[in-house]
Amino acid sequence: MGMSSDDVVLIEEGKTSGEPTVVTVNCPDKAGLGCDLVRNVLEFGLYVTRGDFSTDGKWCYVILWVVSRPISLKVDWASLKNRLLSCCPSFLPSFYLNQLPDRSTLPPLYVLKVFSLDRQGLIHDVTKVLCELELTIQGLKVMTTPEGKVLDLVFITDHLDMLHTQIRREETCEHLSGVLGECCISCELQLAGPEFKCYQGFSSISEEIADELFSKEVSDVKKAVINVDNLMSPAHTLLQIQCLDQKALIYDILKVSKDCNIRIAYGRISTSVKGYRSLDLFIQKDDGKKIIDIENQVTFCSRLKEEMLHPLRVIITNRGPDTELLVANPVELSGKGRPRVFYDVTFALKTLGICIFSAEVGRHSTSDREWEVYRFRLDETRGHPLTSNRAKLDIVDKVRGTLMGW
Incomplete structure (x- = not known):
């Protein structure tokens, strides 16, 4: 007879604000299990304060002490537990396994189309809603019209594997419309068909910029x-x-x-x-x-x-007459990159009062690895002036500091 889910993953919440929550995982071992567990913890905005790992090659025991950052962040512990359970090797009773998404195939890709009036922090607010709903951004195109309106095409996958249901799609659009308020003109969510392939391309990076972005950095x-x-x-x-x-x-x-x-x-x-x-x-x-x-x-x-x-690379450069921010995130051999990067970058820009004219997410391969690259064309007509080198360095420092949690 299999073990219960409480025997596999146990989460004991801290009794007071700021006290760590203890996450315990007790299951058969597999290659890279610790990495997969910690990655999922990060996706929920949690920080590992300390931890213990132990395995005999067949069975493992992992304890993580985690806190939310910021402290005020509300964590859906039940969803985190299910996510951690999905990382563990399949040995649970069949009645429980049937509740978990099938990870043997790639999850279906959906396109979220949000048409809205432009305002400061718009893209971050959309990203925040998607994180809260456990939807992962796989690609993105943001386009601003001359009339001051924005079309976001966000290519997403669903950790809950429920976007095929009308209820899940309506919930997502309603949540977004509620957060964006009067700025939201329309919101649609559908399976991404072949007609959207033209939007999933990634504009090439010049050799000069690539050398700067992906170069080996010397540190103390x-x-x-x-x-x-x-x-x-x-x-x-x-x-x-x-x-x-x-x-x-x-x-x-x-x-x-x-x-x-x-x-x-x-x-x-x-x-x-x-x-x-x-x-x-x-x-x-x-x-x-x-x-x-x-x-x-x-x-x-x-x-x-x-x-x-140097887990991430951040540079700011000129793209014709525009200022462009680039962030490179190395991906695992499994194809996954560090979670919540887009969330952190857009949060940093929102905090600085800098608007995003356009944005895109794509992949770039170097000689030794693959990178997830985020490109942001910054709006210089509003917010902080971006003409001085000091202003540009401040942006890089703020974005890097947010990504690193400093």
Whole structure:
């Protein structure tokens, strides 16, 4: 007989505001499970304060202490539990598995068409509603007309796998119309057919801009230190990591381990102390052996440092007469990128009072990886003037700071 869902995922909410909620997962192990769990935690706007991972290769036990950021954020813990359950290997009773979406095939793509009057923070408000409804943005085109109206074409998938129902589609449009208020002229949601392929293209990036956006950045090595120890354990390599704390740091580390086929047999994530986070990870290669080869150690540690120090790239440049903000998000080998990037960027721009003239999301491949790239043409007729270099640097700093949680 299978285990109940409470035995697999247990969520104990903090008793007071700001007190961490404890998330416990107890299930069969699979490659990259820790990365998948943390990614879903991030999608709900949560920050991991500390954690413990343990597995014998067949069964794993994970404890995460999480808090919402901002504190006022309302979290649907029941939905988070279902999302975490969907990450766990299929061993639950059939009556429960039938309630979970089938992840063996790609989810259907829908197009949300929002036609509205333009106003500051419009795109962020749309993005916020989609996050609250557990709808994921897969692509986007934002177009502003000369009359001051905006057409948003948002290509989305549904974590609840319910957009095929009229109730779910109506709920989404009603929620959006309620948030946008009188600005909303119309809202439609339908399955994305072949006629929308022309809107899903991604304008090419010039070689000069690509070199700047995807170049290897040099950083203060003191912000990320990794010690490799093969003497502490007879069967595992110990990684001792100390790094400047930031949002999604744990995900970035686990993502590299997943992509490099490194199994974490035991891991302890300590709380942040004076802005720095410490991790002890006992790891093995996928063949169950230590990482003995020095060259392999250097390669793996270099990849980890790159992800810890520069998990995202942010630049601002000129696109003809316009100012353009570009944000690059490296994706996992599975094709998934860090969650809530579009949410954070639009929030930062809204906070600065900067309007978005147009926006698009697409993919770009470099020699060693694929990137999710967000492009924003900024409206220079309203809000902050963007003519000075100082103003542009302020935008980059604000966007990067929001993405990193600083």
